[in-house]
Amino acid sequence: MKKSGAGLSRRAFLGAGAVLGASAWLAPTRTGQARVPAPFAPTRTVALKAGESELKLLGPDRPATRILAYDGEPFRTLRLPRGTRLQATFLNGMHEGSTLHFHGIRMPNEYDGVPTLTQPLVQPGGSFVHLLPLDDPGTFFFHPHCDETGQAGRGLVGVLIVEDPRDPAFDAEYVLTLKDWRLADDGGFLELSEPDGASKAGTFGATRTVNGAASLNLTAPAGGDVRLRILNVDSTRIMDIGVEGGEAWLIAVDGHALKPVRLDDLPDGVWRMGPAQRIDVHLRMPRDGSPVQVGDYRAADIYHFATIAAEGKVARPRKGPLALPKPELPRPDMKKAERLSFTLQQATDAAVKDIALPPDDPLAKALLDSLCVGSTTYWGIDSESWPTGSRRNVPPPLARMTTGRSYAVEIKNETRFPHPVHLHGHAFEVLSSSLDRLPRHFADTVLVQPGEAVTVAFVAAPGDWVFHCHILEHMETGMMGYFRIV
Ligand code: C2O
Ligand code: CU
Numbered sequence: 001m002k003k004s005g006a007g008l009s010r011r012a013f014l015g016a017g018a019v020l021g022a023s024a025w026l027a028p029t030r031t032g033q034a035r036v037p038a039p040f041a042p043t044r045t046v047a048l049k050a051g052e053s054e055l056k057l058l059g060p061d062r063p064a065t066r067i068l069a070y071d072g073e074p075f076r077t078l079r080l081p082r083g084t085r086l087q088a089t090f091l092n093g094m095h096e097g098s099t100l101h102f103h104g105i106r107m108p109n110e111y112d113g114v115p116t117l118t119q120p121l122v123q124p125g126g127s128f129v130h131l132l133p134l135d136d137p138g139t140f141f142f143h144p145h146c147d148e149t150g151q152a153g154r155g156l157v158g159v160l161i162v163e164d165p166r167d168p169a170f171d172a173e174y175v176l177t178l179k180d181w182r183l184a185d186d187g188g189f190l191e192l193s194e195p196d197g198a199s200k201a202g203t204f205g206a207t208r209t210v211n212g213a214a215s216l217n218l219t220a221p222a223g224g225d226v227r228l229r230i231l232n233v234d235s236t237r238i239m240d241i242g243v244e245g246g247e248a249w250l251i252a253v254d255g256h257a258l259k260p261v262r263l264d265d266l267p268d269g270v271w272r273m274g275p276a277q278r279i280d281v282h283l284r285m286p287r288d289g290s291p292v293q294v295g296d297y298r299a300a301d302i303y304h305f306a307t308i309a310a311e312g313k314v315a316r317p318r319k320g321p322l323a324l325p326k327p328e329l330p331r332p333d334m335k336k337a338e339r340l341s342f343t344l345q346q347a348t349d350a351a352v353k354d355i356a357l358p359p360d361d362p363l364a365k366a367l368l369d370s371l372c373v374g375s376t377t378y379w380g381i382d383s384e385s386w387p388t389g390s391r392r393n394v395p396p397p398l399a400r401m402t403t404g405r406s407y408a409v410e411i412k413n414e415t416r417f418p419h420p421v422h423l424h425g426h427a428f429e430v431l432s433s434s435l436d437r438l439p440r441h442f443a444d445t446v447l448v449q450p451g452e453a454v455t456v457a458f459v460a461a462p463g464d465w466v467f468h469c470h471i472l473e474h475m476e477t478g479m480m481g482y483f484r485i486v
Helices: 010-020 362-369 472-476
Strands: 043-055 065-070 077-081 085-092 101-103 127-133 138-143 158-163 172-181 207-210 216-220 225-232 239-244 247-253 256-262 271-273 278-284 292-296 303-310 338-346 379-381 399-401 406-413 419-423 428-433 441-443 445-448 453-459 463-469 480-485
Touching (some): 138 225, 158 172, 172 303, 239 278, 256 441, 445 453
Parallel strands (some): 043 085, 077 158, 172 225, 338 406, 399 480
Antiparallel strands (some): 043 065, 085 127, 101 138, 138 158, 172 207, 225 278, 239 271, 247 256, 338 379, 406 453, 419 445, 463 480
């Protein structure tokens, strides 16, 4: 790969500038001040067209399912080197409105893809151009941010891998994208959300898949080092990811490297992962050539989704984990951090109030025009809910914050169900859990157990950033708010 601008003509550079516009690549820095990026950062242009596709989810001899995918490719995967400027054009080839959101990417707010808050809904046949600086290496994904239970539930999810040339060399690497499907016998979809699910743990799918298949048979050299990038892109399911038969370390969470933690040293020897969360696992294959199994051990019915058999020349012996380079993220200043606390709640009429914005407020007006709201309110954050049903007024921000300041945010779960809570546009540091079960790490989504309080901290970047549960039905029935950072 080219370093600096050597070899790029002046004309090519000016051309790129003209297409992208001068302000397109202003990214927040440590201090929150916009910085002008390296002028010769390579730009990659992609078009992502959402539309129907077919996938044999029930098995080779059973009817296929009409799923949704980007460019007709289930779990369309983009792999780009760190430092790339990504120009992604979203094209809506579906019959309903949508937007495209790049989950976990730190970017200018205007490209965040949240309808009404950051951009209008993209109507059928319409498009929207996103300009993203891919500064952070790691395992990310992208998905719609409107009717997510319907669209992501039918498969509209893509994978974004930002590669870091400084990473240690592995003998094999596999991307494992986990998603369940709610299917009828004829291959069609069952109702993707039902009140009993939406108001409780979620509406589950019974057909479990990895990369759209029931399970995978993979290979790696005996004694070799394997990198597994595991993504939970399900709408609902919480998984306990574990490995049997080999030595394994957790080396990144939500794309961001952490000091390797042996999986066996985690509670129950698994990493508990809610919807939208990703992990990178370093697996060392046994030298005796025996196979390794990777599975979700949460339910009584263990789901072994990958078997890795030894193949090829035995790798030379190595000791200890292969750590990824430390993340280069804005570090919150804990001495000066402002402390805030938010409580996740089950909505009762008394607990969750209805706050109306003035009718001439542009947000309220825009929201009336969009259909990205659920039918009922079951959930709230600090007595407020994202609009649902006929109640379509966007509440005021959960908090107003100042760009460049550090915030420590406590997330308290007062409900009977776990919630994977996500903040857009930031990587936060998970500092502590009242149940004392989490190593310190950076992430964009954190699972908060019933009765637990988790504290995360981050340096505020400018924009209106949503803060929501990533169990999609919870989000669509109220468990979403936003931080206004100016
Ligand atoms: Cu995966 Cu609102 O995000
Ligand atoms: Cu939730």
